[in-house]
Amino acid sequence: METETAASTNVIELGRLYQGPFQIEQDNGWYTIFMTTPSSEPIRNPGMGLIAYAWEENGPSLNARNGLETIEEHVEQLAKLPYVDVLYIRCDWRHVQTEAGSLNLHPIWETTLRAAEKHGLRVAFRIQLSSPNPQPQRLAMPDFLIGQVPLVNIGRFPGHDYDYLEPRYDHPAFQAAFQELNELLAARFDGDPRIEFVDLMMYGFWGEGHTNDLKNPFPDYATAEHTFMRMTRQQIERWKHTPLAVNTQPDISQTGNRIVREYAMNEACWVRTDSIVLDEPEQIEAIANRSPWTAAVIEDGYYRHFKLSSLAFDTANIDVIANSMLHALDIGGNYWGLWTEAAAIADYHERYPAGIETLRRRLGYRLRPSWIWQRKRFGTDELVVALANDGVSGVPGTLWLEAADPEGTVKLRGKLDKGSPIPGKVSLASMILPQDWHGKEIRLALQLEVKPGVCKPVQWACAQPTEPDGSLAIRLKDHSDTNWRCGV
Known part of the structure; x- marks a missing residue:
């Protein structure tokens, strides 16, 4: 489903994101494009x-x-x-x-x-x-x-x-x-x-x-x-x-x-x-x-x-x-x-x-994308995000993962299973990206749905810097790059 926001952003609602297993039955190339480590700083988020x-x-x-x-x-x-x-x-x-x-x-x-x-x-x-x-x-x-x-x-x-x-x-x-x-x-x-x-x-x-x-x-x-x-x-x-x-x-x-x-x-x-x-x-x-x-x-x-x-x-x-x-x-x-x-x-x-x-x-939950993989699939790219929870509690509601182009004209949005990721664990989720996104910088953000239809922004809890709006800037690999991994 696609919706238009007041800011003319084309929001593509993906519903429940695919959450595994992540096998390589089609291996046209993959790469670990981003990693984060835990932040030691206090984070202010809803639900904690x-x-x-x-x-x-x-x-x-x-x-x-x-x-x-x-x-x-x-x-x-x-x-x-x-x-x-x-x-x-x-x-x-x-x-x-x-x-x-x-x-x-x-x-x-x-x-x-x-x-x-x-x-x-x-x-x-x-x-x-x-x-x-x-x-x-x-x-x-x-x-x-x-x-x-x-x-x-x-x-x-x-x-x-x-x-x-x-x-x-x-x-x-x-x-x-x-x-x-x-x-x-x-x-x-x-x-x-x-x-x-x-x-x-x-x-x-x-x-x-x-x-x-x-x-x-x-x-x-x-x-x-x-x-x-x-x-x-x-x-x-x-x-x-x-x-x-x-x-x-x-x-x-x-x-x-x-x-x-x-x-x-x-x-x-x-x-x-x-x-x-x-x-x-x-x-x-x-x-x-x-x-x-x-x-x-x-x-x-x-x-x-x-x-x-x-x-x-x-x-x-x-x-x-x-x-x-x-x-x-x-x-x-x-x-x-x-x-x-x-x-x-x-x-x-x-x-x-x-x-x-x-x-x-x-206290509470502390989320970050521990690993982010880019995989060539279906004629475009699949983004696989491993979300780690370094806090002591689960996510109090349903977490929505958002990926947007830097201009904010297109946004993909999908949800994880309720309460995920649980503390001390990693939850993987993926989304298929638009064909023209490879090689571009995208923005990754989170929202917490505390009640049906009520979503609030969530700050990342990683040591790596975020953008002024709280998102993480991720540079996707271009398909012409020569160092894609294939096989193991």
Whole structure:
């Protein structure tokens, strides 16, 4: 299929590229025309990176909470950190809606979106339907639903002098309000190019899928599972253009979280965990053995304030923060959360740079054309590209390989199998080139399809220089060259 773009480029859509085996049943000549080696520099690409929190379950930075800096100053300081790729908002339902029928976004949203645009960052978010943090003074649920949605006393923690309340998620008033919330959020943010991913709205404390050791508010397990499966389906069916991430928390509260997780992963949702060291084996197993096209978002909140005075070191002299973040690599992480404290993060990085710098160079996927062969075939040329992945995760979606003439008048475009190439491996793919391309310089580029029809450019992670537009310039051999290989 051929299509015309606004820039008068003839785009030839090849669909799935041929990916082997690459035998030599027709050997009119071949040559290895290009090779690359891994880059040691950080690469910023979609589907991976370091995340700074404009707002977490307790609010913005400690200084902003204490009135020592404005929200704008707090977010700007985070966005200026050179190793931050994504700004993240984790707020209560009450922070995005104060009345039925419309979104009423807290000022942190506009501040974060502006900072992301200014610094070339992306934005992700989670809306908490429930949180223990504002209780007992108020709930995460907006005030206009108080009196409409029944509340259930689920008990108290030892040493506390108050009980926690959870809404009856299955109540018609809650379900109607949730359906409206999901629709309003998707209408506003689904497909917004600034939005990297959205966490699924799930059961319980912080939307993690649990209420700790306290009971759940449902009359029975079946009601809980059916309720959250319905809410999960609503979100997956509505968000067509922006990836959703499901929490891998075990079903300790018996509300169907394990069923939700399996369903969401089968529907191409990404995964996340809100801890990495004190994680149950079930979560580590689920993330480490996920499908290669599934991104993993990882954080650990125990040391979120980056207090240097309280750092502990192990027998290898690795500090506890670095020890935590480096474990994200062991399960093929795509993202790591840096939390809210810009100055403290910067101080930590200056004094102990190894952890963050290691993540910048290994986290996620890192792609390059390790070998490129040109073969004379079918009266023209075949380009065979061996794509290497030097990162720790698979490609979170479908990778599209593009080859264009330097003038940009003709572009060939085809896709690899979903998730390829996997980390530490090489995937080969080929395309048949136009007859008049031999001897010319062409440009090789990548795009990542994160959702059907949603493609984003990918930067090569090779030591060899790229063009200003991020492509690699490859000189094809002329058919009149005398050093073509034939046979072995």
